[in-house]
Amino acid sequence: MNFTGLALAEGPETARIRAFLDGAGVDGGRGGAGGTVTLPVGDDAAAFRPPRGTQVVVSCDASVEGIHFRREWMTWETIGYRAAASALSDLAAMIATPVGLVVAAALPPELDVEIAAALGRGVGETASRVGAEVLGGDLVASPGPAFLDVTVLGYAANPTTRCGARPGDELWVTGELGGAAAALRDLERGLEPDPRARRSFDRPRPRIDEALWLGERVEIHAAIDLSDGVMRDAQHLATASEVALEVEAELLPAAPALDGFRRSPAGERLLLGGGEDYELLLAVPARAMRETKRAFADAFDLPLTRVGSAREGKGLTVRGRVDSALPAGFDHFEVGR
Amino acid sequence: MNFTGLALAEGPETARIRAFLDGAGVDGGRGGAGGTVTLPVGDDAAAFRPPRGTQVVVSCDASVEGIHFRREWMTWETIGYRAAASALSDLAAMIATPVGLVVAAALPPELDVEIAAALGRGVGETASRVGAEVLGGDLVASPGPAFLDVTVLGYAANPTTRCGARPGDELWVTGELGGAAAALRDLERGLEPDPRARRSFDRPRPRIDEALWLGERVEIHAAIDLSDGVMRDAQHLATASEVALEVEAELLPAAPALDGFRRSPAGERLLLGGGEDYELLLAVPARAMRETKRAFADAFDLPLTRVGSAREGKGLTVRGRVDSALPAGFDHFEVGR
Numbered sequence: 303m304n305f306t307g308l309a310l311a312e313g314p315e316t317a318r319i320r321a322f323l324d325g326a327g328v329d330g331g332r333g334g335a336g337g338t339v340t341l342p343v344g345d346d347a348a349a350f351r352p353p354r355g356t357q358v359v360v361s362c363d364a365s366v367e368g369i370h371f372r373r374e375w376m377t378w379e380t381i382g383y384r385a386a387a388s389a390l391s392d393l394a395a396m397i398a399t400p401v402g403l404v405v406a407a408a409l410p411p412e413l414d415v416e417i418a419a420a421l422g423r424g425v426g427e428t429a430s431r432v433g434a435e436v437l438g439g440d441l442v443a444s445p446g447p448a449f450l451d452v453t454v455l456g457y458a459a460n461p462t463t464r465c466g467a468r469p470g471d472e473l474w475v476t477g478e479l480g481g482a483a484a485a486l487r488d489l490e491r492g493l494e495p496d497p498r499a500r501r502s503f504d505r506p507r508p509r510i511d512e513a514l515w516l517g518e519r520v521e522i523h524a525a526i527d528l529s530d531g532v533m534r535d536a537q538h539l540a541t542a543s544e545v546a547l548e549v550e551a552e553l554l555p556a557a558p559a560l561d562g563f564r565r566s567p568a569g570e571r572l573l574l575g576g577g578e579d580y581e582l583l584l585a586v587p588a589r590a591m592r593e594t595k596r597a598f599a600d601a602f603d604l605p606l607t608r609v610g611s612a613r614e615g616k617g618l619t620v621r622g623r624v625d626s627a628l629p630a631g632f633d634h635f636e637v638g639r
Numbered sequence: 640m641n642f643t644g645l646a647l648a649e650g651p652e653t654a655r656i657r658a659f660l661d662g663a664g665v666d667g668g669r670g671g672a673g674g675t676v677t678l679p680v681g682d683d684a685a686a687f688r689p690p691r692g693t694q695v696v697v698s699c700d701a702s703v704e705g706i707h708f709r710r711e712w713m714t715w716e717t718i719g720y721r722a723a724a725s726a727l728s729d730l731a732a733m734i735a736t737p738v739g740l741v742v743a744a745a746l747p748p749e750l751d752v753e754i755a756a757a758l759g760r761g762v763g764e765t766a767s768r769v770g771a772e773v774l775g776g777d778l779v780a781s782p783g784p785a786f787l788d789v790t791v792l793g794y795a796a797n798p799t800t801r802c803g804a805r806p807g808d809e810l811w812v813t814g815e816l817g818g819a820a821a822a823l824r825d826l827e828r829g830l831e832p833d834p835r836a837r838r839s840f841d842r843p844r845p846r847i848d849e850a851l852w853l854g855e856r857v858e859i860h861a862a863i864d865l866s867d868g869v870m871r872d873a874q875h876l877a878t879a880s881e882v883a884l885e886v887e888a889e890l891l892p893a894a895p896a897l898d899g900f901r902r903s904p905a906g907e908r909l910l911l912g913g914g915e916d917y918e919l920l921l922a923v924p925a926r927a928m929r930e931t932k933r934a935f936a937d938a939f940d941l942p943l944t945r946v947g948s949a950r951e952g953k954g955l956t957v958r959g960r961v962d963s964a965l966p967a968g969f970d971h972f973e974v975g976r
Contacts, residue, residue: 340694345800345879346732346863347698347791357677358695361684361775362790364743368782395683406701406788438698445705446783451743453790454684455697463682526683542682 310418311411311443319441321415322407325422326382326429326436339402339435348437350401356457359398363389363454367447375489378417380504381450382424384578388529389452390432390508391580395527396463397517398456400510402437403429406451408444425452432510462517467524467543467585473610474591476509476582478502479532480564481557483576499559506580512602513582519594524585531577532609537618539583546615551622555607567625574620585612647755648748648780656778658752659744662759663719663766663773676739676772685774687738693794696735700726700791704784712826715754717841718787719761721915725866726789727769727845728917732864733800734854735793737847739774740766743788745781762789769847799854804861804880804922810947811921811928813846815839816869817906818894820913836896843917849939850919856931861922868914869946874955876920883952888959892944904962911957922949 310318328343341349352358365371365385376384386403393400405425409418418441429436437455481502485495495503509527516522526539532554540547556564556573563569591606598606647655665680678686689695702708702722713721723740730737742762746755755778766773774792818839822832832840846864853859863876869891877884893901893910900906928943935943 341696341798341800345798345802346729347696347735347793347798349694349696349733349795349798351694352689354691357686357688358792359678359684359686360739360741360790360792362741362743362777362788364745364777364779364786364788366745366779366781366786369780392683396686398684402697404697404699404790406699406790408701408703408706408786440699440701440788442701442703443706444703444784444786447781449701449703449745449781449786449788451699451701451777451788451790453697453699453741453743453788455695455792456684458686461678461682461684461686463678465682 308415309411310409310413310415313415318415318418319439322418322422322441323436323439325419326405326426326439328436339437343436343438350437352401352457356459357461359393359396359456359458359461361389361392361454362451363392364449364451366449376504378420379424379427382421383428383505385450385452386425386428387506387508387580389454390428390434390510391527391529393454393456394509394513394582395525396458396461397513397522397525398458398461399514400432400434400454400456402435402455404438404453405436406440408442408449410448411443428508432508462522462525464524464526464539464542467539467545467612469545469612469614470588471523471585471612472588472591472608473547473549473612474584474586475532475555475607475609476512477579477604478555478557479528479579479581480560480572480576482506482578483572484557484559486578487572496559499557502557502579506578508580509582512604515601516584516594516598520586520590522584522586526583528579528581528583529577531575532583533574533620535583539585540616540618543585544616545612546617546619547610547612548619548621549610551620553607553609555605565624570624645752646748647746647750647752650752655752655755656776659755659759659778660773660776662756663742663763663776665773676774680773680775687774689738689794693796694798696730696733696793696795696798698726698729698791699788700729701788703786713841715757716761716764719758720765720842722787722789723762723765724843724845724917726791727765727771727847728864728866730791730793731846731850731919732862733795733798734850734859734862735795735798736851737769737771737791737793739772739792741775741790742773743777745779745786747785748780765845769845799859799862801861801863801876801879804876804882804949806882806949806951807925808860808922808949809925809928809945810884810886810949811923812869812892812918812944812946813849814916814918814941815892815894816865816916816918817897817909817913819843819915820909821894821896823915824909833896836894839894839916843915845917846919849941852938853921853931853935857923857927859921859923863920865916865918865920866914868912869920870911870957872920876922877953877955880922881953882949883954883956884947884949885956885958886947888957890944890946892942902961907961
């Protein structure tokens with residue numbers, strides 16, 4: 303069905319929600335790896351059966367136009383993709399297998415129905431990448447900016463928390479950092495970002511497969527996803543685990559977009575303070591990654607880097623910084639003012 | 640801690656979310672009846688263990704300021720309460736036991752932190768009434784209206800859908816209809832609603848206990864919650880079950896706020912078209928309620944009323960109407976224009 307040219311307010315409610323959910327590929331998806339969906343979207347609720355002996359893991363992530371995204375900076379597919387990736391990244395941080403997600407959107411009624419479909423497609427693209435099904439959705443009118451909330455559901459025999467880091471643990475990071483922040487900085491300045499940075503920003507990969515792979519091979523004491531930047535999120539991990547963390551700035555794996563200026567204050571700020579790369583920070587026993595690092599790089603074509611360690615005490619220390627001023631990190635409410 | 644006088648944008652992020660979730664009574668609640676929460680809110684995600692052999696049931700419900708609620712019409716507690724009640728009502732319609740909910744809010748940054756706490760309290764009030772825990776939350780800034788999305792999680796051995804009504808079934812309704820719509824009509828006209836109607840509007844009860852009680856005693860073929868009004872929702876049930884439904888207008892249990900004018904076109908419109916009472920419409924085998932109706936009224940001090948039946952065919956017929964013009968039902972996008 304082609305809805306192009308029809309504003310959201312003009313069509314019947316079912317056609318709107320249908321366009322949104324069809325976009326998300328509700329009947330598609332490669333299906334959860336073991337959590338069987340027993341009742342798909344379409345009734346008052348959906349249902350699934352988690353594998354025996356597992357716990358259900360749940361998290362949500364909201365984003366708002368003008369605060370978390372701008373229509374001028376990205377397509378509606380990208381807006382949907384990023385919202386779902388951000389939420390699914392929390393399942394990666396729990397080393398949980400995704401089952402599905404539920405997505406609520408509020409859109410201005412004058413928008414074309416095709417926009418609801420595009421938003422749904424973006425959400426569905428992320429979901430199908432990690433084997434999650436779209437289990438439900440709500441689409442309502444907004445008299446202001448567009449809103450999006452994605453709730454993700456998965457399972458794990460024993461979810462990994464932020465709390466288990468121990469003195470002596472090593473800190474490791476998946477992938478590269480600062481790429482998404484570099485793209486965002488350019489967009490804010492009206493510049494076209496470096497294509498690789500743009501890709502990190504538009505299509506961040508929730509590290510689900512990587513997390514599950516590592517969880518099978520290494521004893522992971524604690525994990526967090528780097529949604530707010532390594533500076534902030536390492537601090538969260540230190541607080542939750544009641545340990546002191548030390549990160550070596552020079553060890554941090556910088557995205558190629560930072561080539562040539564990673565040791566400048568501006569580059570370091572992106573590297574330490576830039577979030578939305580959705581890489582993982584892991585605390586593992588000393589030397590636990592020795593046999594694993596190479597195999598990980600081979601399996602995922604992605605670096606896995608030791609960046610620091612935990613010891614008795616509290617708080618976060620970043621060694622070898624160029625600029626000792628702490629980046630504030632990202633506060634949506636400050637941006638929103 | 641007393642945040643009064645502090646705008647949301649002024650405090651640290653953790654204090655804001657804390658105020659919101661403390662309001663929701665995250666550590667309180669009477670606890671799920673059997674689905675044990677294994678990891679409470681505070682990490683990247685929460686976790687729970689559904690009882691063996693059950694399916695996890697999930698649904699979400701979004702509401703937006705200016706479309707679904709207005710600050711002038713109700714307190715922030717009421718806004719939170721109603722959003723959670725609306726979402727939990729979908730679990731009642733599945734005859735599912737609630738475990739918990741996840742709530743995302745977007746609020747204008749100039750609002751007082753106490754407002755986030757009040758919103759949380761409202762959500763927590765509904766949750767604790769039905770034994771659900773608040774499993775997670777996100778609080779972000781909105782440059783426009785306030786926005787709220789509640790995702791509910793529960794479990795059932797065999798969730799009841801909209802699809803199972805069969806020819807020969809009887810249709811039953813819990814409680815009384817039209818009260819919430821009568822209050823809304825008065826509010827829209829700048830009048831103070833009848834106190835009983837106001838109560839139906841402000842504090843609708845998701846019929847969780849009632850649904851579970853009935854589910855243990857009666858074979859329920861199909862169920863739906865009356866969020867959009869009996870006219871619309873009976874039509875959804877007829878379509879999903881591929882049967883024809885007949886509702887007798889005179890049998891519908893009208894709320895006391897409709898006394899004296901339920902047989903007028905205006906009263907009938909509220910009775911048939913008014914949603915947000917969140918009562919349940921159930922399809923059960925003929926005579927299945929014979930032994931149950933009285934016990935239900937005794938147990939819940941609530942009427943349980945036969946309102947029609949199902950037969951071969953399709954669509955909905957309402958017999959004995961005063962006004963044959965079909966009420967349009969509620970379309971958020973039309974309201975939003």
